[in-house]
Amino acid sequence: MSDIKIISLGGVRENAKNMYAVEVDDEIFILDCGLKYPENELLGIDFVIPDFSYLRENSRKIVGVFLTHGHADAIGALPYFVSEFDVPVFGSELTIELAKIACENEEDARKFDDFHVIDESTEIDFENATISFFQTTHSIPESLGVVIKTENGNVVYTGDFKFDQSAEKGYRTDYARLTEIGREGVLALLSESANAENPRETVNERAIYDFISENFEYRKGRIIVACVASNILRVQQIFNAAAANNRKVALTGHDVEKVVKTAMRLNKLVLPEEDLLIPIKKINDYNDDEIVILETGRSGEPLKSLQKMAMGRHRFVNLHEGDLVFITTTPSHAMETKVARTRDMIYRSGADVKAIFDELNSSGHASKNDLQLMMNLVKPRYVIPVQGEYRMLSAHAELARELGIPSENIFLLKKGDVLEYKKDEMTISSSVEVGNTMIDGTGVGDIGNIVLRDRKILSEDGIFIAVVTIDRKKRKIVDTPKITSRGFVYIKTSKDLMVESRDIVAKIVQRDLDNKEFDWSQLKQDIRENLNNFLYEQTKRHPVILPVIMEINQNNHFSKKKKKG
Template structure:
């Protein structure tokens, strides 16, 4: 009797026996009968050389291909018994599909050669999918050189050069804010020295978006060097406005308006602008095709799936380049310490709605003037609650006007009033949108808080919404304006309302998504201080980028990248130039150093008249100081210095007395040493010596 018949007869006998018994007797013996059946089945299976985990017989099994003949290449141990391990179901030829059912001689489904081939094929597909850069020609000798001139080791001031031996492009020309202590300095701009060195091969300036830390230094560069300037309409519109302020209107002829998803040739590069979401509209990532390979530069970005304008990040286009193979990714590191994802810009709407609804007096909202969508949302809620809108602050007015003229936003003109009209309306019918979220002393909000504004002062019933976070370095300024507002008894919504501001930069999960979409061979984290790019490196490693393929740059580093290598090849001069924003004039480094010296150590001034023959000071000599001693001690200090100089002159030889230059240096050195001995610091010394 075969296994099949034995199995069936046992089942039939047991079933008939069960049916003849009373139900309660059948239940009582059920477990015992099941155990006996299992034992007999195992014994029979072992006699036939099969596993106890026997497969069900063919008449209980659905055949996928009933006409398929057995595979005679695989012989069972017991030919006299039908062994289901011999049967191998063939497959219909469908692209990408192989149907296999192969049971080994011991009865378990295993990884046989066909299955192993499938595993290997899928592994190969996965590896190629995760590493499409393997398609690159590793024998190519082409390479590019990356040189950051700003934006690494700092927040802001972004500027980068990508070059080949014959061609170069400059990505962004941004400004940054000075730290405390740079007296009279309003903004910092990159040092353009390297651009002067390679000016003959620079094919153009490439703008990713219109934030000040990416376009703020363009007019200062154009005063020295002029190149074609490529960007989206909003970027060029705001740059054009800056050029007008600097008297550079004639240079608008260099502007080149680009369209997203439309690659263009710039020198030896083919560049495509890809739509990206950020805290300013019309932002872009860049796909830069070179002979060495494709480079993706994200610009500043976050992955906002529900942006205010309903134009999300063009993930498809990023993935398109990722599938083709990307040699190098340069990606925004600003929020690399933040876990999770950055909230959508649209998530602040409920908080704005609540604040506007509950406000009893005027609402004053301050944010970055470039955050058009934030301003737009505030204005929408102002209109919803029947408030007239006054936009105050030069940059805020300019940016909003340009955005409206270009059609990025649509707002009814009848809802707007001028600053001098605010007093004509009840407080609960007014919304003021203004600059000053960073505590700038010349901003409209600061002047309102200190009663310096011509038309508006802060009132106790005002609600002031500061919808921004302090840029590193501006914390003290923001704190100062908050103190002024609170002293005026205004209600202030700031950091305790964590839903009135969202970042424009990607957090870790968005950075991971970018890394997975692009799948670069090499990675250079950009935009941020060293701790930001170092943290971004760890995120990249977790996404499969080998540590040896990542380099952490600083401003001035020159990194060469080719299909098979990445290495540092040099360092060039980089740094900052100082600008007085009120006059739009650059300030020499030596001037800033002098200001620091005066601020920290004070000034001592001496106008000295010397009688050479008598080797004595004349009574007309004058001495004064600033920042060294109080007014009461001024005369005592003057007498000390004067007495010491008289002794010095008596001991001076004729060579010094008869040489005006040597006499002045001799006198200056004495004063310097005397002041250091007294105050343990070196004040700035202004010394003029006249001998007779």
């Protein structure tokens, strides 16, 4: 009997950042390697990736990374992973091509070339397990679930999926294969939960296309479509609707052009007309009712670009009266405030806004019925809801209980939990330390809680700077302390506050200079503490206080000048 461990490195009690390690004896199989976009409190952070600490400690056991699809929540962290770990990466043809594009953007990942294209009929034999795959329906072609076949039964990971009876070729679920996997015996099912708490059934993609095409037909002005670059299905629907309504399509953004060209090269995306696409610089050569602008934004996130358009700061497109901004992506709950703010800015520019999710319950993720159907098809002994905040995981667990799966066989994991199967029983045996690795520009993991706390304070209460020049030999302040601030108070109307602050700094510095045991760090700390107390008393705010102490030696300075003269 094999010793099996399932470790959540991301993707539980949070949206996106999917990464799970399944350890069978002394082999580790990694399922997805995704990122998530930061929430508002992560100031300045570009995105967040999983913590690889456990994998570093067990790097010799890793036999491969198995990718379910080509969205950022599944492949976004791969460039950072392959920069450190030299292990093979497996995925469908399109998924691998999109993974290569992601790796091109990270210098250390460009040299990695151990990619392997697989499909739903592929089986890979390892020493302790056999890996196979099954087709699923998602908003990108060639999405696959992963099966890890062990002596104790199958461990199944669904990736992102939904069931859609009207799905077209390349997007269809293989129901027969799922039934076969169930017959073989499924020990554990890791199933996505992103849409588990939604009480409404999702509409099929044919209804979504009809809705898009109808809006294209009856709108007279320009249509700016906001979409995620890697949502190939939605991009195809936009192309088809534009062609059916005699409109040309212009792409904005480097990301979408790369993704579209790659998907077209692989015949996963088809142009209904050869001359459908036009350069973004040519949009003024056409009437407004002949144009569709496809906006995906940097890294596939279109909202910031829409805000720039609304404020007249976009490189190519500025909104005006008569424009329709058509949001065709369904944002997560964490993005609702940002979506509302963006809509307000668009209306102020004179344009109109419409979103698919206002009128249709559209989603690329499994509904309640879909989740229960998946469990009925594969008949797992244990259910592990993944991908979603706690309330989504909990809703998924309730769906499992409705099917008669005992509560003790359902596990709502925290990041780092180690689920272990031993002696015919699955239990949470221990945990490993798992945090978040934050990416800020070229920095990987160099931003911690202290830096984020300072950024938060700076954004809310500003900075207060005290500059003092001293002569330590003569134990005196050379010049009156200079006080300035940014984002804290308006200096011209707060002269008394600045004068009192200056006097406090001068008093503290002189007191420390008079002390026989002068200490630089203690002096700065004294300034921070005293100023902090005073400023809070006066303003009820806590700015970041930055003391700047400069030292000169006046005797040396004057003697050098005299000698020179």
